[in-house]
Structures are given as structure tokens and as C-alpha cells.
Amino acid sequence: MSSTDPRPVPDKCPGALSMHQAADGSLARVRLPGGVVTPAQMLVLSGAATELGNGSMELTSRGNVQFRAVSDGDELARRLSDAGLLPSPTHERVRNxxxxxxxxxxxxxxxxxxxxxxxxxxxxxxxxxxxxxxxxxxxxxxxxxxxxxxxxxxxxxxxxxxxxxxxxxxxxxxxxxxxxxxxxxxxxxxxxxxxxxxxxxxxxxxxxxxxxxxxxxxxxxxxxxxxxxGSTPTTESRLEVGTSSTPPVGWLPQNDGRVALGGVLALGLLDGRLAEFLAAIDRPLVLTPWRSVVVCDLDEDVADTVVRVLAPMGLIFDENSPWIDASACTGSPGCEKSNADVRADLTDAIGAGTVLRGRRQHWSGCDRRCGAPKGDVLNVVAGPTGYRVS
Structure with missing residues (x-):
């Protein structure tokens, strides 16, 4: 697309103040620059998901979070502002x-x-x-x-x-x-x-x-x-930009001798209760563009406890899990444009062993392919009569 073939309408990316009306209710997106979240902010997000949304947060491919079925947009905005998560009402949608x-x-x-x-x-x-x-x-x-x-x-x-x-x-x-x-x-x-x-x-x-x-x-x-x-390029060789990357998963030794833990979330869904436990660890948190979480600056004994407690709650520390490479859009019933309940279908496919670790893939309910990552991705798209792969 070029300037001679412009977009016909302004973008409609949702924000924390300008919510999108989805089939399952109001959808709000909260920008988290760098994916950085303090424990206190995670506790606020957990409470908002449980008390104002459907009980979970959706992690996005830009390290942001979404709330679905928001019951009180004004109250959500107030909580986010008080927590320092809404520093500029005028710029909140562009803080990507x-x-x-x-x-x-x-x-x-x-x-x-x-x-x-x-x-x-x-x-x-x-x-x-x-x-x-x-x-x-x-x-x-x-x-x-x-x-x-x-x-x-x-x-x-x-x-x-x-x-x-x-x-x-x-x-x-x-x-x-x-x-x-x-x-x-x-x-x-x-x-x-x-x-x-x-x-x-x-x-x-x-x-x-x-x-x-x-x-x-x-x-x-x-x-x-x-x-x-007014910038002039150097004559040196250009850097090659890769086509795919994967989240940091598992036990990650830090430069300072402490440990970071990388955990993947199935379908990028962070349950409000799990978010509350993450906040209770009281360590810096980073939400990644691969819909995963990094818990930072842990002593080894604390890190071991975190794995034992949070793995049964749904945080995946296994570097061989197929969920590392798999993602999906909202699908039915949350999106009225979707041709299938892609999240349920993907979950079933992983449970049946037909989705394996090794290649990034994204399941979409229609040709818009919402949330699909960039780069080398296998697209599984639902149509009126079934799925096709490209």
C-alpha cells in the first residue's frame, strides 16, 4: 500500500478510554511500554480483570493487555490512572x-x-x-x-x-x-x-x-x-532483521547471579487469580510480545518456589511446550466476524498432539487474521466451510 492507495478510514485500535464494542461487550486495551509492570500495577490489573472484566486479561503481540466484557469503563480508567498506567489521555493509544x-x-x-x-x-x-x-x-x-x-x-x-x-x-x-x-x-x-x-x-x-x-x-x-x-546513512553493511523470534522460557540465569523465569500462557490469557500471585512475588515483571511473562531478579530458592506454585496454575515453564509457538485470535463467540471458535479448536489440536513445537503458527477466525505475528508464521484460517493453511 502507498500514499496513492490510502486506508479508507482511520484506524480503530482500542485504548483504555476509547473502547471497542465486541460481540462479548466492551474491550479495553492498556498500553504497557516495554511490557514493564510493577507488582503494585499487576495487582491493580488483576483486580480490574476480576471485578470489571471477564476474569482474565489477554496479552497482546505488543506486550500490552486487553480486558474483555468491561462493565464500567470510567472505573477502569480511574484505577489505571491511579496506578500510573494512564499517564496521558491524549496519547494513550500511541504508547506502543x-x-x-x-x-x-x-x-x-x-x-x-x-x-x-x-x-x-x-x-x-x-x-x-x-x-x-x-x-x-x-x-x-x-x-x-x-x-x-x-x-x-x-x-x-x-x-x-x-x-x-x-x-x-x-x-x-x-x-x-x-x-x-x-x-x-x-x-x-x-x-x-x-x-x-x-x-x-x-x-x-x-x-x-x-x-x-x-x-x-x-x-x-x-x-x-x-x-x-537530514540524516545520511553510513557506508557499512546493513543489519539483517530476522523473520521470527521466540519467548524466553524457563530458568534464565541473570548477569548479576540472580534468576529470571520466563513463563508462557496458553492463548495469551492471564487469569486474574494468577496475576494476583504474580504480584505477590514482589519482583519486577515484564510482559513480552510473545504473550508470555518474565519474573525478574529472583534468588534461586524463591525461583524454585515460584515454579512449583505457578506451573499448576497455568504458567508454562516447559521450553518444549507447543503453546510457545501457537497463538489465536479471539474467535467465536467473542467476535461476530469469526467463522469458528478458534481458541477451543487450537486447544483441542494441542491436546490431540497435532500441533507440535517447532514452527510459529496463528489460528484466525477470518481473513483479517487479528493478532497474527509478523515474520515466518503458519496461518490457520477458519472459513465458512472449514480451515485452510497458508
Whole structure:
């Protein structure tokens, strides 16, 4: 799609204030930049799911959460605001920020944790950027390339020393590659400039777009954004962006000697009771773009207890589980456009052993393929007369 073939209508991505009316009631989406959630915030989300929704939260492919069948939108907004989860009513739908979930704790070239909050605050502080479409996606990648597979509109990824902007081999400051529409532009920037460059890129998109939802839909979008920035690509080789990635699962030794635990959720559903137990661990939590949870900064004995308690409650720590590679849209009866109860069908298929670990697949109730991840994905789509695979 290009600027000569624009989207006919504005995007209708739901938010915490602008809810979507689904077949099963009001749907609210809460943005969680970087997927970062404090224990106190998780407790608020748990209470909202139990008392104002259908009892569960849906984790999304952008590390956000959704509530279905919301009974009181005003009360939900009040609770979210009090918990610091709704810092800007004007920008709440555009706070889509991915970040490498293990950054600063396990591997990676750089630690991007501080940049998450700085990017979010700076985004909300620019009134013009409230005009971004709700589909806009930012990403901060620590060099491992995990969140770049989502093909973000505006991203920065840490690069190894051989890609440094400086010619001085003694200069070991972290540098970042500017990634636009999922592709390395060749532009290299200093760590201190990452937030400003990403927001300037987003502002250029606002100025250039007509009705496009994503930068990739704008004709020559990345090139026109670079021209607006006045940025010149380096002559070095471009970084290759992968087509798929998997969630961190199981026992993950941290750089500081402590442990992180990665747990997958079947169908990306986080039950309110399980969320309450996660909050009770009183450790930092990260919700990932693979609809999983990372519990951070645990001592080994505490980590062992967490596994023994939460595994029977539905948090999957088995790296061989087929649920690691499988996801589904809402399907029937929650979506009136769906041709099948895809969640039940996928669950049955996994139970029967016909879905195996090894290739990412997404089950959809119709051709819209809502929630389908980017990259190399096997799509199982329900039609009026059955499923087809592509």
C-alpha cells in the first residue's frame, strides 16, 4: 500500500478510554511500554480483570493487555490512572513501545531499560504526536534483534563495536542503528540521541502521511523520513532483521547471579487469580510480545518456589511446550466476524498432539487474521466451510 492507495478510514485500535464494542461487550486495551509492570500495577490489573472484566486479561503481540466484557469503563480508567498506567489521555493509544524483555539482565549488547521510560515520557510530552495512528509501533532493541522481528515503524537497535560511528577503536560507547519500517537505514546514532531521533522520525511521518496507518504504507516512507531528518546513512553493511523470534522460557540465569523465569500462557490469557500471585512475588515483571511473562531478579530458592506454585496454575515453564509457538485470535463467540471458535479448536489440536513445537503458527477466525505475528508464521484460517493453511 502507498500514499496513492490510502486506508479508507482511520484506524480503530482500542485504548483504555476509547473502547471497542465486541460481540462479548466492551474491550479495553492498556498500553504497557516495554511490557514493564510493577507488582503494585499487576495487582491493580488483576483486580480490574476480576471485578470489571471477564476474569482474565489477554496479552497482546505488543506486550500490552486487553480486558474483555468491561462493565464500567470510567472505573477502569480511574484505577489505571491511579496506578500510573494512564499517564496521558491524549496519547494513550500511541504508547506502543516494544523493548527486549531480558535487556540489562540476560545477554544483549546494551541495557535499554532507562530508554523505555524516557521515550514514553517524551512521546507523551509532544502534543503533535497524539496524531499518530494507533497502529504505530516503536521499539528499543538491545542488540539481540528479538523485537525487530515485529517490524516496528521507528526503532533503534544497539550495534556491536565494529558498527560504531567513531573510527577510533578506543571509543567503546554504545551506538545504535536507526531502523525504519523494519529495515536498517544505515544511519548510526549515539545512545544519548536515540529518543530524540525516534520521535523526530515519528513527527516526520505525521507530517508526511495522509491516511496511512504504518510507515511501510507510505510511499518511500523511510527514505522520505530520512530526508526530513537530514540524516545520511553510513557506508557499512546493513543489519539483517530476522523473520521470527521466540519467548524466553524457563530458568534464565541473570548477569548479576540472580534468576529470571520466563513463563508462557496458553492463548495469551492471564487469569486474574494468577496475576494476583504474580504480584505477590514482589519482583519486577515484564510482559513480552510473545504473550508470555518474565519474573525478574529472583534468588534461586524463591525461583524454585515460584515454579512449583505457578506451573499448576497455568504458567508454562516447559521450553518444549507447543503453546510457545501457537497463538489465536479471539474467535467465536467473542467476535461476530469469526467463522469458528478458534481458541477451543487450537486447544483441542494441542491436546490431540497435532500441533507440535517447532514452527510459529496463528489460528484466525477470518481473513483479517487479528493478532497474527509478523515474520515466518503458519496461518490457520477458519472459513465458512472449514480451515485452510497458508
Amino acid at each position: 513501545i516494544l523493548a527486549s524483555p531480558l535487556t540489562g539482565r540476560v545477554g544483549g549488547i546494551a541495557d535499554v531499560r532507562d530508554s523505555i521510560g524516557r521515550l514514553d515520557a517524551a512521546l507523551c510530552a509532544r502534543p503533535a504526536l497524539a496524531e499518530l495512528p494507533g497502529r504505530t509501533l516503536f521499539a528499543l532493541d538491545d542488540g539481540r534483534g528479538d523485537v525487530l522481528t515485529a517490524r516496528p515503524d521507528f526503532a533503534a537497535t544497539a550495534v556491536s563495536p565494529e558498527h560504531h560511528l567513531s573510527d577510533d577503536p578506543a571509543d567503546e560507547r554504545t551506538r545504535y542503528a536507526l531502523v525504519l519500517a523494519g529495515r536498517d537505514t544505515g544511519v548510526r546514532i549515539a545512545e544519548s540521541d536515540v529518543v530524540d531521533v525516534l520521535l523526530a522520525s515519528a513527527q516526520a511521518f505525521v507530517d508526511l502521511r495522509t491516511s496511512e496507518w504504518r510507515l511501510s504504507e507510505l510511499y518511500d516512507g523511510p527514505e522520505r523520513v530520512l530526508a526530513a531528518l
